[in-house]
Amino acid sequence: MRRGRRIRWLLTGLGITVVLFFFYNALYTTELFQADLPRYFPAFLDALTDYFPFLDFSAFPFVDPGGFGQYWSFIQERNLIYNSSADLTDPSTGGPFALFGVAGLTLAMGFAGTILGFPLALLFGILGSERVMPFPFNFLFRGVMSSIRAIPALVWALIYVPLGGLGPATAVLAIATDTVGNLGRLYTDELEEVEDGPIEAMRTTGASRPQTIVFGMLSQVTTPFIAWTLYIFEINVRIAVTLGIIGGGGLGLILSVQQKLFNFTNMMATILVIIVLIISVEMFSQRVRSRLRADESPEGLLTLLLGFPRRMAESLTK
């Protein structure tokens, strides 16, 4: 008993020591130790007052409401989140996405990438399942999906540069590729949990193999598939921001240019728009998903979709 405890302590201690040892080495390798952070802190504080122009340390209460105006004037001037002159019906000006200005482009990148990646994700996801493809072959598709996921979206963007330069189009292709790996894998995992019963039932009706797969398997997973697709859409909008930074356009590009201009106020204004965009997409996707789980009829979903702008406005204003 005594010995047991001692071994336990020893192992816990050893574990902590090993993690700390690696942590120490990692800090050294990544130069955080050598970087004398406190010394740059004044520079960072300087930048902070640029980031937050409403902070005014010279006078109590340290807040200058005019500072918010600086954000807003940049957001408005550059149509970051709303473009009053957008023509909703003319796709050559961006159609409905143009209504959201630059944020609309980022949103469009995430959306187009998701839809573009969807068919292949579905195909690979289904073929990766052992019940559809016999053993060694399904691992072919799983392997492809794993490899795709191992390559970050940004790297895919670089790979596609020869195809379309570096712009929104390349970003969409990169997002679509990433979607095939990530969404496909989620689909495969979901299919593994499908129940055998309905599949056998379809077989006994004399259905053909494709019919058995569609009615027996896929019908069981439509709801989770839609939910996962929305989840990946959420992630893809985030990726669209990131790809923008290296030249893909949209909010990311504005951000990176303002950063290079050392215009931290504008940079923070752009970040605020990014936060609003991503949290809106997240809220939208989470609402739809929780409705799906609650097993709503399609009519209910439609109401939800149509009612979204109103609710969004409400929740932002309150």
Next chain:
Amino acid sequence: MRRGRRIRWLLTGLGITVVLFFFYNALYTTELFQADLPRYFPAFLDALTDYFPFLDFSAFPFVDPGGFGQYWSFIQERNLIYNSSADLTDPSTGGPFALFGVAGLTLAMGFAGTILGFPLALLFGILGSERVMPFPFNFLFRGVMSSIRAIPALVWALIYVPLGGLGPATAVLAIATDTVGNLGRLYTDELEEVEDGPIEAMRTTGASRPQTIVFGMLSQVTTPFIAWTLYIFEINVRIAVTLGIIGGGGLGLILSVQQKLFNFTNMMATILVIIVLIISVEMFSQRVRSRLRADESPEGLLTLLLGFPRRMAESLTK
């Protein structure tokens, strides 16, 4: 009944039309329509033969094994995955991480960021739970975590540039910040599912409030917390690759320079190393997690950790 079906069809059709309408507009907005991809396709095919030097379309069987040698010579020459001259004990040369060459730096970035972000993630995760913090206050912490997650890691890196320039140290800080948002949220979600029983049991022993939280709540979630931390570590290594591309160092930096030099063969060699690194980290983390789920004793985990390099070598060689 007839009417019901018609409404259903109408709604389905409407839904599909709406999605297609947005897709069309998104393609237009992101310039994929204008991009006339087929025209650049020859350039991309050209790049493909650079990416894959072992493809040789001039002679059957279209594979030139010498091509793989090109990958390997670059990997070896630049110590991408293994550095024979690393001094394991001297942290100033990177310690054990240096053994893995450039991949080691990327790994160290992901690792340091995870550990650095962990304490705050834990704190915020716990304070975001309604059982620890009463209602309006816990949403303060949840809000902070949501905002952090809404800002992609790359944007965090840009925000930190005034603090530490653009290098591995900045990348680690950005990863750590991202970890606070993502890991913290996972912790909060996990805590929501904790059972009330043990908490009440601790209260009845007359334990103080912190003791009740630690013994009644946290003790229930140590295993899932470790599992989630490993999962985030996995994601952070991916992010480290991405941050490298914009200047954070490691594999990402090599990749971006080779891309700028149009040296696609070297670029693909780097991508292969990225795939190996990320799949290794994933395999490692998945193994540990499945062991955790299987409720292994810590001794077993230790054996697993120590046995990993051997198994990794085995699985790569077979």
Next chain:
Amino acid sequence: MSNITVDGVTKEFGDTVALRDVSFSVPEGEFVIVLGVSGSGKSTLLRCMNGLTSPTRGEIRVDGTPVKDPRKDIAMIFQQHNIIGQMSAYSNALTGSLSRTGLLKSLLQLQDTEEKYRSLDALDTVGLLDESRQRARQMSGGQQQRVGIARALVQRPNILLADEPVASLDPGSSQQVMRYLRQAAKERDLTAAISLHQVNLARKFGERFIGLRNGELVFDGYRDEFSMDVIDEIYGDIDTEGMFEASDDENADEQAVTK
């Protein structure tokens, strides 16, 4: 209407012998009940009969042709009903016609009008016409089981198999489902084999009885031969309490339940 011959069927799963040299034959139009304790091989026998499982030795013939794979002329009803929760009762019933419809048409629900009427008719038979547009998942267990029967009827089989179709239902629903099953078999001239574990239900609805124990056929006979001794033979010395279930008031008009 078809006849079924089970000819020396043995089924082994690794070391477990689920069926041991079982032989019997069912003439056209008979309503057969298969009885046995849990693990006696009822499910295995029915799965062999419709080709979901193939016997290790022996074979099963329908109208003289051996059964190798699931066939459209043999319909099956499952204990867990195995209907598709996402879809409406009507769409579920319609899947019974899959073997007569192409993939694309079935995907778009463009089946012939004839099939659609057949589905509504089948739902009518099981008393669910009014609920036909309801999502299957939102229905009660008994209703779901009846949707499963409707699906089997739409298939227009010659043979109807059912594996413990009432095991997960309350006594009231059990009676109802069994009644619909027997009625459908009678109206449509189907040969039927149904496994059950409630002896009273078996006695109430069965014509002919097959008793299994440990994978062996221990009884094969008609209502008049189905005595208390036979029940002991099939169930061994175990307490038979619980295998009899309370009858509902509503079926007081039907034949008395022997207890």
Next chain:
Amino acid sequence: MSNITVDGVTKEFGDTVALRDVSFSVPEGEFVIVLGVSGSGKSTLLRCMNGLTSPTRGEIRVDGTPVKDPRKDIAMIFQQHNIIGQMSAYSNALTGSLSRTGLLKSLLQLQDTEEKYRSLDALDTVGLLDESRQRARQMSGGQQQRVGIARALVQRPNILLADEPVASLDPGSSQQVMRYLRQAAKERDLTAAISLHQVNLARKFGERFIGLRNGELVFDGYRDEFSMDVIDEIYGDIDTEGMFEASDDENADEQAVTK
């Protein structure tokens, strides 16, 4: 050793009245069994007694002081044992001493040696000394419940409450757990209140009985007053079968089980 006074306690949850003006008092050292069907208010009563829930009206006093919050001198044993699956039996027992140890010391398991011996002693009392290093989650239900008892003993309470401590255990383990409970209460001079729904166990181990029905006190008396009529009063006309459980051979030496 403390006395308990339950004084006109009423507890309402919205429209549900879980307890209706319940009053009784327990002198020091008595072993009380609380009986009642599901939903009669047993759990609510015990939770009020240790301060986890506060009554809507009335109050509960221990040695004259009202109970407002969980107190270290009142230990509780739960039906779902509520021990911490991650930790060893020993560490679980040790959590009983939390009220006497600071946060840091308890985190690092640096309790006084005295507390550690007390934990081992408590595990010995419930017969788990040999399994003390085993992870609680890997133990059987009965063992886990005994760990819960050990934890309560380490707390060194004056009062021991237990809410259906044997409801999720098999008959053998139930007997064992009840025996440990009674033994511990006797050895350590504890006042104890235990809710049960098995009448035979109640009769076997109880000294005094409190009967609840629909939140009202319908019986309060000692062993000799606890007749079949009382059981009918508490349980109504429902079939009492199943509330009596098979006794094990091993306790043939103890007092006979009345059935």
Next chain:
Amino acid sequence: TDGGSEDTGGDTGDNASGGDTGGNETGGDSESTGTTTGDAEESVVRFLLNPAEADVAIIDQYQPMFEYLESEVSVSIDPTRAASYTATLQALRNDQGEIADTSPSAAIAGKDVVDVVGIRVAYGAAQYFSLITTTPDSGISQLSDLQGETVAMGDVLSVSGTLVPLTMLQDAGLDVGNAPDGQAGDFNAEYSDHTTAREQMINRGDVAAASTGAFSTAAHVPKAQFDEMSQDFVDISAEYDNAGSADPTLELLSVSDPLPRAPLVSRSNWEDPVREDIEQAILNATEDDLSHDEGYDGEPLWFTGVQEGTIDDYQPIQKVLDELGLEFEDLS
């Protein structure tokens, strides 16, 4: 051709008051560029601009050049801001542009797909310089003191910010290892851009030196130090006049040899009758042609004319690449 460029500019494009952003690749701003697309006869020439220094509204900055070309030759200029040098070359390679203003290294990188039209001239000089500077209190007095120190450099492939300085350090006896895309042997290189590099050195104690283009840092270095260090700089550099005018004052460690300024290039396979006219017009542009009107308060164009030049003028760059073991892959 590029149908969306004029219109999509509206929602993402540039604006006179902000910095340049080029919201997307094809984003010119219709108001400020004032391109006329009305005449169907005119050919559209796509002019790619580079993000050499981001802190400039680059399309506004080039406005005089475009107006001049449109007045000289019957074309309409479609300006496009590329995301990087790489993107510029890829675009030219894929026939997505005709003319580009790009970096010296891109002249080498793109030698298979572009022709050098001419070399930019600023204040009479077709050459520029690279500087390595330090802060006065750093204790560094010569390049070899940088052993073991951190040096802030420009973008990884910037000629004046990184590549040339690396060869200067190499010549001073330091091991540059795998830099720029790996660890240097004897010092620690951090890459960003010219301005960030200088700021980092000023603000951070552990950054011992910064290597930047002279255009970015010369104003912080007193003339006397140039006089002492490099006669070439005094003679040629356009920045010499303003030297020492900015705060804080920095210490000069080294000045590079003169480097050929950035080229204007055209796509080799561009076959259009107007090509010759345009190229000629570019070479003929005078300082006046390239100046902004009164009232423009942005950055003036960085060059005052374009001197005839060929790929051979970029041999010094090729030499630098060779010394560092960098090689651009064949683009053709």
